[in-house]
Amino acid sequence: MTQGKLIIFSAPSGAGKTTIVKHLLQKFPSLSFSISATTRPARGDEEHEKDYYFISQESFLHKVAHQEFVEFEEVYNGTFYGTLRSEIERIWNTGKHVIFDIDVEGGLRLKRKYENDALAIFVQPPSLEILKERLTGRGTDSPEKLQERFTKAEKELAYADKFDVILKNYDLETACKEAEKLVGDFINKK
Numbered sequence: 001m002t003q004g005k006l007i008i009f010s011a012p013s014g015a016g017k018t019t020i021v022k023h024l025l026q027k028f029p030s031l032s033f034s035i036s037a038t039t040r041p042a043r044g045d046e047e048h049e050k051d052y053y054f055i056s057q058e059s060f061l062h063k064v065a066h067q068e069f070v071e072f073e074e075v076y077n078g079t080f081y082g083t084l085r086s087e088i089e090r091i092w093n094t095g096k097h098v099i100f101d102i103d104v105e106g107g108l109r110l111k112r113k114y115e116n117d118a119l120a121i122f123v124q125p126p127s128l129e130i131l132k133e134r135l136t137g138r139g140t141d142s143p144e145k146l147q148e149r150f151t152k153a154e155k156e157l158a159y160a161d162k163f164d165v166i167l168k169n170y171d172l173e174t175a176c177k178e179a180e181k182l183v184g185d186f187i188n189k190k
């Protein structure tokens with residue numbers, strides 16, 4: 001197996017990282033999305049083995065016990081998310097680089113593990129207020145879940161300067177263009 005690179009996008013939920021990651025996947029055929037495992041149920045039109053591996057808590061904890069994760073997090077109370085070692089290997093075996101959409105703690109953990117093979121990008125929303133509006137407007141979460149996401153987002157914003165790059169997402173088109181440049185330079189670097 002030849003080891004590819006890792007491109008990590010982290011941000012509070014609602015900062016726009018998923019949209020930016022999807023844009024990059026269209027632009028760069030050499031990138032492949034790391035499908036995380038999660039214990040939360042699928043939302044909207046999400047699909048198993050495309051957006052996430054939707055698994056039971058029992059199965060998740062079994063994988064934790066067998067050290068199958070390179071990182072995992074109880075991102076929300078009782079809801080686990082994690083990156084499987086087998087997922088990174090699956091992608092590298094296809095000769096591609098891995099792109100991640102993952103929470104701030106998980107992103108920093110991957111960066112510490114893979115060091116110069118990883119580029120860790122923090123997507124910064126214009127403000128907490130705008131982030132709250134975006135999350136509310138999405139209409140996919142209950143009021144309790146939304147509150148949990150707001151509280152977590154507030155904490156996560158403080159982690160920005162621990163990343164290699166802070167990408168401001170004040171205007172989506174500009175942010176996508178900047179992301180293209182950052183990722184293009186990184187994957188072409190020897």
Ligand code: 5GP
Pocket residue numbers: 011012013036037040071072073075081082083101102103104105106107
């Ligand atoms: P959502 O429920 O909105 O899909 O994701 C909630 C949060 O969990 C997001 O910040 C998302 O990036 C993060 N997340 C998704 N997959 C993983 C993962 O494998 N590990 C960690 N640590 N966080 C993840």
